[in-house]
Every structure is written in structure tokens, then in C-alpha cells.
Amino acid sequence: DTGVSQDPRHKITKRGQNVTFRCDPISEHNRLYWYRQTLGQGPEFLTYFQNEAQLEKSRLLSDRFSAERPKGSFSTLEIQRTEQGDSAMYLCASSDSYNEQFFGPGTRLTVL
Amino acid sequence: DQQVKQNSPSLSVQEGRISILNCDYTNSMFDYFLWYKKYPAEGPTFLISISSIKDKNEDGRFTVFLNKSAKHLSLHIVPSQPGDSAVYFCAASTQGAQKLVFGQGTRLTINP
Numbered sequence: 001d002t003g004v005s006q007d008p009r010h011k012i013t014k015r016g017q018n019v020t021f022r023c024d025p026i027s028e029h030n031r032l033y034w035y036r037q038t039l040g041q042g043p044e045f046l047t048y049f050q051n052e053a054q055l056e057k058s059r060l061l062s063d064r065f066s067a068e069r070p071k072g073s074f075s076t077l078e079i080q081r082t083e084q085g086d087s088a089m090y091l092c093a094s095s096d097s098y099n100e101q102f103f104g105p106g107t108r109l110t111v112l
Numbered sequence: 113d114q115q116v117k118q119n120s121p122s123l124s125v126q127e128g129r130i131s132i133l134n135c136d137y138t139n140s141m142f143d144y145f146l147w148y149k150k151y152p153a154e155g156p157t158f159l160i161s162i163s164s165i166k167d168k169n170e171d172g173r174f175t176v177f178l179n180k181s182a183k184h185l186s187l188h189i190v191p192s193q194p195g196d197s198a199v200y201f202c203a204a205s206t207q208g209a210q211k212l213v214f215g216q217g218t219r220l221t222i223n224p
Contacts, residue, residue: 004155031210042116042201042214043156056210091155099144101212103155 002026004104006092012110013082020078021107025094032075033101034067035091036060043091049075082111115139116204118215126223131189133218135202138183142204146212147176147187150199159200160187192222 005024013019025032030051035043046065048056051072061067064082069075079086089108093101117136125131133147143164148156162169162176162185169176175188189196199219203212 006155033210033212035212040121040216042118042203042216043212044214045211048210050210058211093155100146100158100161102158103148105153105155 004092004094004102006090006104006107008107009105010108010110012112014112015082015084017082018078018080019082019109020076021090021092021109023075023077023092023104025074025092026096026102027073029094029096029102030072031095031097031101032069033093033095034075034077035093035103037089037091037106038087046077079109082109084111087111114216115142116202116213116215118200118202118218120218121216122219122221124221124223125192127194128191131187131192131196131220131222133187133189133200133202133220135185135187135215136183137185137204139204139206139213140183141206142213143207144205145176145178145185146203146205147174148201148203148214149196150201150217156201189220192220194222194224196220197222 007022032049034046037043049069064080089106091106093103095101146161147159150156178185199217203214
């Protein structure tokens with residue numbers, strides 16, 4: 001399977017705990033994106049990497065959120081001191097152009 | 113500020129007939145538009161796209177129409193098949209920008 005993969009697929013945590021998600025993009029893609037999707041809404045952009053450089057961050061990405069892509073390959077998204085409002089599907093996508101982005105299956109986060 | 117809107121939360125179509133999904137946008141700077149399909153527990157899957165220099169793009173059973181003056185695009189699926197039942201998202205981007213701006217989605221149900 002050469003698609004975008006995400007791990008874990010599901011995460012349940014207690015409020016105040018830290019969580020980290022991983023995304024492995026399609027191998028030849030140098031662009032990687034994180035989105036968040038809540039119930040009944042479309043995905044909302046969080047941040048974007050070109051290779052290892054984080055080039056854009058949404059104002060949705062509060063200081064409790066941090067994303068890295070240390071070697072320009074996989075990426076991690078960490079949420080510190082989780083809140084119930086962080087409960088959502090976190091989607092990762094990759095692309096090799098300005099156009100089509102290919103999405104992974106997502107990580108569903110539930111904060112109790 | 114919802115820049116991309118899908119005003120129909122759901123649509124039900126009989127198998128074999130045409131499905132028409134609509135999308136409106138407000139930002140005149142958008143110059144690239146995409147449609148994604150999403151099944152439950154999966155990430156969005158890219159379907160078809162269109163650049164603002166065109167007004168129609170066709171790929172098999174799927175055709176996207178763009179009306180720039182009305183800031184409106186639509187996705188036509190003909191003939192509709194049961195496997196087309198899913199949530200459909202339209203998305204838009206501006207040249208040089210990396211993020212996609214999504215609509216809220218339309219749930220399409222194809223009835224046998």
C-alpha cells in the first residue's frame with residue numbers, strides 16, 4: 001500500500017493529557033498537510049510542510065498544538081493538555097504539486 | 113466566515129439517474145476547485161478537479177462544471193450507482209496557497 005498512513009487510528013485520552021499522532025505520506029510527495037474535521041463539517045486546515053519546513057500555520061493551531069516533520073518524511077502532530085474541544089478527526093494529506101492532495105484515513109481523537 | 117458552502121446537507125437519488133451536487137464560494141481569488149468523496153471511517157478520496165480557466169471537466173461518470181460569474185460549481189454523476197453513496201466535499205484553493213478550503217459536505221444516498 002503506497003497511500004498516506006496515519007497512526008493510531010483511534011485515541012481516547014483524558015482531559016489534560018498529551019497526545020501525539022503520526023503521519024507517513026506517499027513517499028515521493030514533498031508536501032504534507034494536517035487538517036481537523038469535526039462532526040458535520042468539512043476538514044479545516046491546520047498546517048503545511050514543504051519537506052522539513054513548516055511554511056503555514058492556521059490560527060486554529062493554538063500554542064498547545066505543535067507539528068514537526070524532522071527529516072522531510074513522516075510528520076507528528078502533538079496536542080498538549082488536551083481539552084474536550086480537541087475531540088475531532090485529525091487528517092493528514094500529502095501532495096507533489098499545488099493541486100490534488102491525497103488523504104490518509106485519519107486519527108479519531110476522543111477527549112474525556 | 114464560510115468561504116465554501118454546500119447548502120444541501122443531503123441528497124437522495126435513484127440508481128441510474130443523475131446526481132447533481134452543488135457548491136458555492138465567496139472568495140473570488142479561488143482558482144482551483146476539487147471534489148472529494150468520503151466513506152465512513154476513511155479519509156477523503158480525490159475525485160475530480162477543475163481550474164478556473166475551464167468551465168467543465170469530465171472523467172468517466174463524473175463531470176464538474178464551474179460558473180465563475182456565479183461563483184458556483186457542481187458535480188454531476190451519471191449514471192448514479194449504489195457505491196456512490198458517500199459524503200461529498202467540494203474544496204477550493206488559490207494559486208500559490210497550499211491549504212484547501214472545504215465546504216460542509218453533502219451526504220449522497222443512491223437508492224436501488
